[in-house]
Amino acid sequence: xxxxxxxxxxxxxxxxxxxxxxxxxxxxxxxxxxxxxxxxxxxxxxxxxxxxxxxxxxxxxxxxxxxxxxxxxxxxxxxxxxxxxxxxxxxxxxxxxxxxxxxxxxxxxxxxxxxxxxxxxxxxxxxxxxxxxxxxxxxxxxxxxxxxxxxxxxxxxxxxxxxxxxxxxxxxxxxxxxxxxxxxxx
Amino acid sequence: xxxxxxxxxxxxxxxxxxxxxxxxxxxxxxxxxxxxxxxxxxxxxxxxxxxxxxxxxxxxxxxxxxxxxxxxxxxxxxxxxxxxxxxxxxx
Numbered sequence: 315x316x317x318x319x320x321x322x323x324x325x326x327x328x329x330x331x332x333x334x335x336x337x338x339x340x341x342x343x344x345x346x347x348x349x350x351x352x353x354x355x356x357x358x359x360x361x362x363x364x365x366x367x368x369x370x371x372x373x374x375x376x377x378x379x380x381x382x383x384x385x386x387x388x389x390x391x392x393x394x395x396x397x398x399x400x401x402x403x404x405x406x407x408x409x410x411x412x413x414x415x416x417x418x419x420x421x422x423x424x425x426x427x428x429x430x431x432x433x434x435x436x437x438x439x440x441x442x443x444x445x446x447x448x449x450x451x452x453x454x455x456x457x458x459x460x461x462x463x464x465x466x467x468x469x470x471x472x473x474x475x476x477x478x479x480x481x482x483x484x485x486x487x488x489x490x491x492x493x494x495x496x497x498x499x500x
Numbered sequence: 501x502x503x504x505x506x507x508x509x510x511x512x513x514x515x516x517x518x519x520x521x522x523x524x525x526x527x528x529x530x531x532x533x534x535x536x537x538x539x540x541x542x543x544x545x546x547x548x549x550x551x552x553x554x555x556x557x558x559x560x561x562x563x564x565x566x567x568x569x570x571x572x573x574x575x576x577x578x579x580x581x582x583x584x585x586x587x588x589x590x591x
Contacts, residue, residue: 367509367563382563383508444501444513459509459562461516466561 321426321483322490328497331432335490336478339427342388342403344378346416354409359388370455370470379457379470387468387480389427425468426486428493430477437500439469439477442492451475463492502576507583508563520556522546523568524588550574554588 325334344355344363355378356362363378363386364371370379375392406418430438436447442463450456456471465488468480481489505511528534528542547553553573558566570579570590580589 382565385563444515446511460512461561 321486322428324490326494326497328432328500329434331430331434331438331497331500333490333493333497334429334431335486336391336427336429339389339391339422339425340402341421341425341427341480342406343419343421344386344388344406344410344416345384345419346410347384348415351410351416354415355386355406358406358409368450368457370457372455377470377472379468381457381459381468387421387425389478389480424483425480426483428479428481428486428490430479430493431475433475434497434500435475435477438493438496441496441500445469462489465489465492502578504557504569504578505581506559506562506565507567507581508565509559512559512562516559516561518558518560520558520566522548523554523556552579556584 320335320337322335323337325332346352346355352363352365359376359378361371361373361376361378364380367380367383370377372378376388376390379387379389381387403418403420410416411418436451439445439462440447443460445458445460450458450471454471454473457468459466459468461467462469462479462481465481465485467489470478470480472478479489502514503511504514504517506517525542528538531539534542550573553571555569555571556566557569558564566584567581568584568586568588569581570588571577572579582589
């Protein structure tokens, strides 16, 4: 089950920029198409998965990110969910996967979450990313999947100048080094 | 570098996508009844024209969905983008 070994476990400060790894985080991947699946998720988590592309929904404890028309990522670093992580996962698994409404996969160890804070975050990202952040930076809760220095990432615009970046565990060290290297020049 | 309008995510850079070859090629209903030449025709032979071509693309580094595109291969002008299973909006 969850490997609570954070791969980076560091926080770095630059001028108007802070980069840190946030761990541990519960992450669950949800896939499903029909309306029953959506209502069931809404009932279990008290949040309806967003149907609009590149958006997210959430409360203080949980966030649901839109990944594709039939795929969502749920993440939380709430202590209750961390302690009851298996309870949450098992509950969703029993209610959705077992009755073949959709699929529920624990991806906590698959994705590593890096938090970027500060007024220079978009300047840093733009140095290695083909995505146009003009509208993204002003819309709270926006989500995008794109390439950052040729690495697949999911970017969640949590707040103004406060981003969460999800990167695959095997690429996280590489991305971490690139972020820190680039941060020196922003 | 050019921009592609993914039917699910919106406008993104071409580097996020991967090309999947010619679109609207129908798999023969009875492959066992075909001669080797006919099978090879279905499997390998593509038009590869200079001009307007119907293609499949995949938003590999985004939503990972397949879709169709009408693209002019000579100048990369995209005439239309439409979802899988839909009819081409232009002929």
